[in-house]
Amino acid sequence: MRILIANVNTTEAMTETIRAQAAAVASPGTEVIGLTPDIGPESVEGNFESYLAAVAVMDAVVRYDGAYDAVIQAGYGEHGREGLQELLDVPVVDIxxxxxxxxxxxxxxxxxxxxxxxxxxxxxxxxxxxxxxxxxxxxxxxxxxxxxxxxxxxxxxxxxxxxxxxxxxxxxxxxxxxxxxxxxxxxxxxxxxxxxxxxxxVAAAVQLAESLVRLGLSTSKIRTYAAPRPKSVAGWPIGPRT
Amino acid sequence: MRILIANVNTTEAMTETIRAQAAAVASPGTEVIGLTPDIGPESVEGNFESYLAAVAVMDAVVRYDGAYDAVIQAGYGEHGREGLQELLDVPVVDIxxxxxxxxxxxxxxxxxxxxxxxxxxxxxxxxxxxxxxxxxxxxxxxxxxxxxxxxxxxxxxxxxxxxxxxxxxxxxxxxxxxxxxxxxxxxxxxxxxxxxxxxxxVAAAVQLAESLVRLGLSTSKIRTYAAPRPKSVAGWPIGPRT
Amino acid sequence: MRILIANVNTTEAMTETIRAQAAAVASPGTEVIGLTPDIGPESVEGNFESYLAAVAVMDAVVRYDGAYDAVIQAGYGEHGREGLQELLDVPVVDIxxxxxxxxxxxxxxxxxxxxxxxxxxxxxxxxxxxxxxxxxxxxxxxxxxxxxxxxxxxxxxxxxxxxxxxxxxxxxxxxxxxxxxxxxxxxxxxxxxxxxxxxxxVAAAVQLAESLVRLGLSTSKIRTYAAPRPKSVAGWPIGPRT
Amino acid sequence: MRILIANVNTTEAMTETIRAQAAAVASPGTEVIGLTPDIGPESVEGNFESYLAAVAVMDAVVRYDGAYDAVIQAGYGEHGREGLQELLDVPVVDIxxxxxxxxxxxxxxxxxxxxxxxxxxxxxxxxxxxxxxxxxxxxxxxxxxxxxxxxxxxxxxxxxxxxxxxxxxxxxxxxxxxxxxxxxxxxxxxxxxxxxxxxxxVAAAVQLAESLVRLGLSTSKIRTYAAPRPKSVAGWPIGPRT
Amino acid sequence: MRILIANVNTTEAMTETIRAQAAAVASPGTEVIGLTPDIGPESVEGNFESYLAAVAVMDAVVRYDGAYDAVIQAGYGEHGREGLQELLDVPVVDIxxxxxxxxxxxxxxxxxxxxxxxxxxxxxxxxxxxxxxxxxxxxxxxxxxxxxxxxxxxxxxxxxxxxxxxxxxxxxxxxxxxxxxxxxxxxxxxxxxxxxxxxxxVAAAVQLAESLVRLGLSTSKIRTYAAPRPKSVAGWPIGPRT
Amino acid sequence: MRILIANVNTTEAMTETIRAQAAAVASPGTEVIGLTPDIGPESVEGNFESYLAAVAVMDAVVRYDGAYDAVIQAGYGEHGREGLQELLDVPVVDIxxxxxxxxxxxxxxxxxxxxxxxxxxxxxxxxxxxxxxxxxxxxxxxxxxxxxxxxxxxxxxxxxxxxxxxxxxxxxxxxxxxxxxxxxxxxxxxxxxxxxxxxxxVAAAVQLAESLVRLGLSTSKIRTYAAPRPKSVAGWPIGPRT
The missing domain is CATH 3.40.50.12500 (Rossmann fold)
Incomplete structure (x- = not known):
């Protein structure tokens, strides 16, 4: 099983701290991959930063080209989990x-x-x-x-x-x-x-993400978290900033 | 009084519909300025699009260089109002x-x-x-x-x-x-x-925005909507896409 | 626009304080009329007094023979707003x-x-x-x-x-x-x-009363605030006490 | 024990229906006295009428010069119970x-x-x-x-x-x-x-009123239902209309 | 009228205290019978003990072979009242x-x-x-x-x-x-x-139990508190322990 | 890891169905042990039966002399989980x-x-x-x-x-x-x-029980689920019925 764990800020050292914590509690056979957004604040404190981070995480996840079985959003009290649930077919767990x-x-x-x-x-x-x-x-x-x-x-x-x-x-x-x-x-x-x-x-989310994968369950697509409708979306994905 | 009314999607015709409706109910002496985000979906339907629109509106507002006394976010049920309240000193009203x-x-x-x-x-x-x-x-x-x-x-x-x-x-x-x-x-x-x-x-928001301006009231900065802390924010503002 | 602002107690000096505060924040062209009940307590503190004041305000309003576009009830936490909404076709705002x-x-x-x-x-x-x-x-x-x-x-x-x-x-x-x-x-x-x-x-209520009038909106009469049914009502209005 | 049961409208036949129902379930030794307000509507349907009835009941109760151990307000969903609790030392029960x-x-x-x-x-x-x-x-x-x-x-x-x-x-x-x-x-x-x-x-209220009297309990006067403060109250009691 | 008041613990002295308090406030003609469970803790403090007491009270009540018009469960915050309501046709009141x-x-x-x-x-x-x-x-x-x-x-x-x-x-x-x-x-x-x-x-419960009996009311059997369905129940009633 | 899964009724075939379902979703290395109460109803439908089952499950668990790392109570909407949490040091999960x-x-x-x-x-x-x-x-x-x-x-x-x-x-x-x-x-x-x-x-509970064990977490004993106080408890455990 591969779990993608997304830090919500752009501080790579914090991504590594989170990834290591997740890996330490993951079951044998579970690989944990850390993901750091390309845009957004170095730490997320407040709504403006949280909204930006939410989009930055979605941006990083949709541009990530590896395979994974579940995604964890590792920001406490941050926006965005619902958007990931729409974009992805795999389970999404918020810490x-x-x-x-x-x-x-x-x-x-x-x-x-x-x-x-x-x-x-x-x-x-x-x-x-x-x-x-x-x-x-x-x-x-x-x-x-x-x-x-x-x-x-x-x-x-x-x-x-x-x-x-x-x-x-x-x-x-x-x-x-x-x-x-x-x-x-x-x-x-x-x-x-x-x-x-x-x-x-983080540890709790790893357990719950593994649990959902083992149960063969993922986000219901019947209403709230249905995939986005096909349409023109300007400037998406935002991509890396140079 | 100048009210900036932000459409949440990138469809300019809808911005104009909203702006005209707002202008029609505004008091004499109130100027209504429509604002269209540069990025985001042509219509906002769902959480992914709404989160992106929230950031797109913030991006457009912070890059707008005119003067205004209040901002209206003209999306129904959309994310983002709290972020605008942090970024701005003028009142923000969500429709x-x-x-x-x-x-x-x-x-x-x-x-x-x-x-x-x-x-x-x-x-x-x-x-x-x-x-x-x-x-x-x-x-x-x-x-x-x-x-x-x-x-x-x-x-x-x-x-x-x-x-x-x-x-x-x-x-x-x-x-x-x-x-x-x-x-x-x-x-x-x-x-x-x-x-x-x-x-x-939209009409309701124009009245409430005017009311706040007349009362000399704006967002409390004591806790939830305090201005963002000074820090490094990568890729912000996002700016126009070429 | 004419706004009738009703004090809930019988102290005329307080009516004038309230009226002046309302007039100070009203828009140009809005006339504010103060109204003092003929019956009830000199100040309203408690439920008995509040119920009596509620009826006293209704009594004073229905006996007032001038024209007005909205009514403000200027008692904080007092009973009665719902009754005024039934009796009147214009908007009623409680402070x-x-x-x-x-x-x-x-x-x-x-x-x-x-x-x-x-x-x-x-x-x-x-x-x-x-x-x-x-x-x-x-x-x-x-x-x-x-x-x-x-x-x-x-x-x-x-x-x-x-x-x-x-x-x-x-x-x-x-x-x-x-x-x-x-x-x-x-x-x-x-x-x-x-x-x-x-x-x-009081200032807030003036803004909201003006807002409702400008929006052309008034109390819904579909159910809770429908006009009273025609019937015999003994001793109503109560009228001035001599 | 004497229970005063107040009809909320001015229809005496209804007072008698209510009184008889109350008397039928009262314990031996309990006397039930019906009370009809002098002012107010013939039936109470809506907030204006209910507020008027609330005051009319208080008016009738304070002018009633007999002795009683508890009061029942026999209007369903009507205003006023809190005011009676302030005015009286005996228990008040709303049906x-x-x-x-x-x-x-x-x-x-x-x-x-x-x-x-x-x-x-x-x-x-x-x-x-x-x-x-x-x-x-x-x-x-x-x-x-x-x-x-x-x-x-x-x-x-x-x-x-x-x-x-x-x-x-x-x-x-x-x-x-x-x-x-x-x-x-x-x-x-x-x-x-x-x-x-x-x-x-009505039957339920008789039982609960008797229960309170038997328990020696009545309304707490510590805060919400404290007796009205001494003050000038114009036109109170309203008294009989001629 | 006969009221069965069940202590929730096995301490007979406490049963007597409770019974005497109940009898002191009961109406003339009401007999109060104290009941002590045969199993369970000497005092009930916590969920395990409370669950055991709930069953112990039910056990004692169903094995009690006298007549009664209402049951009072005299434990504060304890489990079990719903079960008694299913088992009995008479009213059950929790203190x-x-x-x-x-x-x-x-x-x-x-x-x-x-x-x-x-x-x-x-x-x-x-x-x-x-x-x-x-x-x-x-x-x-x-x-x-x-x-x-x-x-x-x-x-x-x-x-x-x-x-x-x-x-x-x-x-x-x-x-x-x-x-x-x-x-x-x-x-x-x-x-x-x-x-x-x-x-x-205890005093409150006696009044309410008497009230229900006088009103001729008892537990609704339409859904939640319907009698248990006929079925095999091993080891029930639990009976006295020797 | 050993998980004890308790059926709430005395029907052994249902215990086996539940145990097999649990075992099917358990991780490799997790052993699932089914437990059937000795007393109580053949199926649990209603409060009386549920209270009895709650005690029957506690009785069976405390008399079970094997080792286990977590307990699952496999009754839907049944009483008793809080009692087990008091009695045990290992995690308890209700389905x-x-x-x-x-x-x-x-x-x-x-x-x-x-x-x-x-x-x-x-x-x-x-x-x-x-x-x-x-x-x-x-x-x-x-x-x-x-x-x-x-x-x-x-x-x-x-x-x-x-x-x-x-x-x-x-x-x-x-x-x-x-x-x-x-x-x-x-x-x-x-x-x-x-x-x-x-x-x-059942499947969900297995995942959560495993999660708690892996996280090294169990019931907080600080207040609500503290161990029962030492005291005399008559007839406990209830034990097998002959």
Missing amino acids: TEAAAQIAMLIGRSYSVVTTLDRAVPQIEDRLMLAGLSARCASVRASGLAVLELEEDPDRAVDAIVEQAVQAVTEDRAEVICLGCGGMAGLDRKVAAATGVPIVDG | TEAAAQIAMLIGRSYSVVTTLDRAVPQIEDRLMLAGLSARCASVRASGLAVLELEEDPDRAVDAIVEQAVQAVTEDRAEVICLGCGGMAGLDRKVAAATGVPIVDG | TEAAAQIAMLIGRSYSVVTTLDRAVPQIEDRLMLAGLSARCASVRASGLAVLELEEDPDRAVDAIVEQAVQAVTEDRAEVICLGCGGMAGLDRKVAAATGVPIVDG | TEAAAQIAMLIGRSYSVVTTLDRAVPQIEDRLMLAGLSARCASVRASGLAVLELEEDPDRAVDAIVEQAVQAVTEDRAEVICLGCGGMAGLDRKVAAATGVPIVDG | TEAAAQIAMLIGRSYSVVTTLDRAVPQIEDRLMLAGLSARCASVRASGLAVLELEEDPDRAVDAIVEQAVQAVTEDRAEVICLGCGGMAGLDRKVAAATGVPIVDG | TEAAAQIAMLIGRSYSVVTTLDRAVPQIEDRLMLAGLSARCASVRASGLAVLELEEDPDRAVDAIVEQAVQAVTEDRAEVICLGCGGMAGLDRKVAAATGVPIVDG
Whole structure:
């Protein structure tokens, strides 16, 4: 099985972090391929950047000429999953939703600890759209920007742990989701510090993508995610910028 | 006052229809400027196209070098309004939300009659995200594609009336919103045939955009719609395609 | 255009404050007429008083023999708008709902800062009934009675600012609505102190009433707001008390 | 125990029907006193009439000089209960809410069958405000005006049964509430025809009023239903019209 | 009238406390019979114990060979009421739901103060299933285990009062429900200390059970609570353990 | 990996059907062990039977003395999963929830097609409790009893297809979940007849159970699903009946 995992920003080092995290939890025989968009921001923080990233991911995926059995979009709370589902016949899994689903299997309620305060509304909205917010206790911000996570992992763990503890005690969360693709790999450290299960979205998405492939299931094409109608689309795909 | 009204597709004739409808209801002294994206589909039907259109509208707006006091995004149920709100200091009004708000002022519940069946979930989702779905009785599809509206307005009126009547009798709607930017101008015909108030989103958006400007109000920049953080954004703006 | 703006209490000085605020934001050519009920409380605080005020406003409006194009009910969280919509053919705008709608156009969530604690549930209920509560972050009380607002505007601003700041930081509101007709005119002071957009319900209602008139739209009469059926109504209108 | 049951309209024959129904189910030792407002419509159908009736009931109750232990407001879906709760120290029970509560004890979901189509939104709104709509399957109109119920009880039963059957089969209701004070006494006939339990609001309210009195409980005065503040209230009480 | 009130645990002293509380509020002529399950935990705290208790209560009830007119299940937030409704033709009242209903008649919102923190989610879930959570302000834990209530009533009152006060001031509850069958009899003490009405579930349930019997109403058998289909059920009833 | 899959009824043939379906989709190296309760009904249809089955499954699991890495409860819409989560340290997956989660990954909304009409409310309630109902379009009954599925699979497919088609066209479902453990293995036939993805809960649960084990995650013990407190539990475990 081959899983294409798309980073949502243009920072290749983060793509590699995500790919490695995915590969580490993939089953034997599953190959994980990392994909970095050619256009868009170096980190995705806010709606403008998220919309641009959504299109950049679609652009990169449609221009990718290898074979794959499933696609994972590795941005937390970002736009775009629905578009990929229209464009592709293989399953598409968003890490925000994957983490929430896994969390709901192991606790009555979950919280998400993410990066900046401005990411909170986007994550809340994506969970609401996915129908996964009923058991979401809270979405909390650690105050760290996406790229700061890479620069100082220890500080990241501290900031995440602080919010995770508050989510458990004040918001009554029973499971914590790490709310950023760039947090991949921090789950064990945060679990040790908080005593509750920690879900990493990338790892969760790999399991769910593999599950869909094994079940022989993919996106329903009956209505919402039907393939785009044939028509003139100016400037598409956007392609590499020189 | 100058209002920039952005079509979401690349069909210039539709931009002109929308602009003319907006100008017809604008107050004396308000200038309405139509804007057509350089990239994207000739009509927007589905999530892939809608995401691309969202970015195309942002691209066109940031590259527009004239002055304006407010922006209207004239796509029904389309993505992108949040991104424009981040990028701009002037108010941004989406026709989907404008129509719903005006409808809620004049009836206990409203329905939207749109184009294709696949547009229904997107409109439902946008209304939910905007917090305007509690009094939405239904979103119904006329079965007409966006471009068919322009080609055969009489057939369009018939198809819209049929769904509007069902919305009133079966779904208990008391007001009907015309759920497509391309339906601008059909409101009086549909009202005559159904006996309930009909809200055209473009006209509604012009009134609300003017209202915000007169009130001296614009988007709150405190959290969700704060300006993008300074960073490297590859390939932005996308610019004209040659 | 002539807009009839009805105070909900019998304090004529407050009617004049409200009328002046409305006139200040009305478009050139719009005449604003203040209306004071003949019966009811000197200020409206609580359900008994609100129900009485609702009937008093209807009574005053049906006995008013001038012409008008729209009616604004200038009580925050008060009963009665639905009754006026049945009795009249022109649009009716409630300031509670107008403020919420304008707020939702410029921020992801809004809070209301009102007078006494006992007003909070009524405002919450009116927003719920109007379908406008999904993006309401909170309704907060400043602790000031309605008539205290007039007596000591500086103290009013301080108390409102304190709650507004908490709404923004704790409840994550991005816009604040001034939750009392008697707060008209305080918006600029509170905005300066808080840094978020402040919506005055009276000003918002004037814009929306003008919008409806310009759009040629009024209340749907198909079901909920159909005119009252012909029947014997004892003691109606109540008329002036001597 | 003495229970004051207030009709919401000025039709004394209907007051007597309601009073008799209440007395028939009251416990031995409970005296039921009927009260008819002096002002307001002969039947209450719509918001204007309902608001007027709300005030008329409050007016009649505060002018009633006898002793009583509880008050029942016998209008289905009508305004006003909150105002009575503020004015009185004894418990106040609304028949709409009483019927819904009893229904929820004996079935997973319930429907209300009421009079005219225009009454449906009001009943839905009152149930929502009371927090009782989660298990409400539907509110259906029989098409009969309030006064027609008295004139032709057989036709009333037929029309109610037709809607009740549809509520059970199509809306999956398991209990039916008779949605009009004037339907008091029809419960057994409708039950025989439908095979599901039928709840009469008047009878339900008598039981709940007696329950509250026996439990020594009455309205919480801590916030929403605190007594009105001392102030000048013009023209109150309204008093008898001559 | 004879009411069978089932304790959910096997502690006979608690059955007697509950029975006495029920008898104290029952009408003259109502006999209250206490029932203790033969199997299950000495106190019910958590889902495993609650499921076992649900079956234990059903087992005890079906093996009880006396006559009765209604059954009360006297566990707060426990499973099982739906099963009893299927097995029996007489009304079944759960004390969790009874308390919530009575509370909603006398205040705009209510809170529940229960025993251990782990009981909170179960109570929330039962209220949600019963459609009674819309006006639930909060469910709070006093931190006392069920059996500690019996051992040290004074400490119990203190712990309950502390949470009740916070529910009123922070969660804006206007009525407090005592969230444990073992709290029966503490209502007056807590009311004196808090100033808001206190609802004891056992007392509330007795009133509602009597109400249903007087109204001649019992569980609808049309769908959800139809009698079990005839079939082989191994090991049922479970019977006394020796 | 060893997965224990518990049938909820005492029909061993159905246990074998379920076990075989699970084994067919399990990964190489995963052993699936079927478990049949000693007590309870031959098929589970309704709340009484479901509560008894919940306890019977817990009883069988705690008495099972083999090793296992995860437990699947293979009853659709049945009670009990929360209790197992308290009793066990390994992950517990309910097929109702597993099917819904997988369905939500591949379509915007899903419907469940189950057996008898009386199963519908239970499934709706379990989905609501699990926080998975926001994207549930409907739960529909085929009208077949559980044991009829085994007796006449062709008739079962026809009845399921009929409801599935209505769910897709009328309720706008995009994915169908087979709502009975006994429907295991019918998914391909129903998919062929309807053209939308069909999710079998047993297969879905196997994937999710394996996913949790691979991720090293299990139930959070912080609050709701903490292990039962040490105490006297009469008659537990219930043990085999002779």
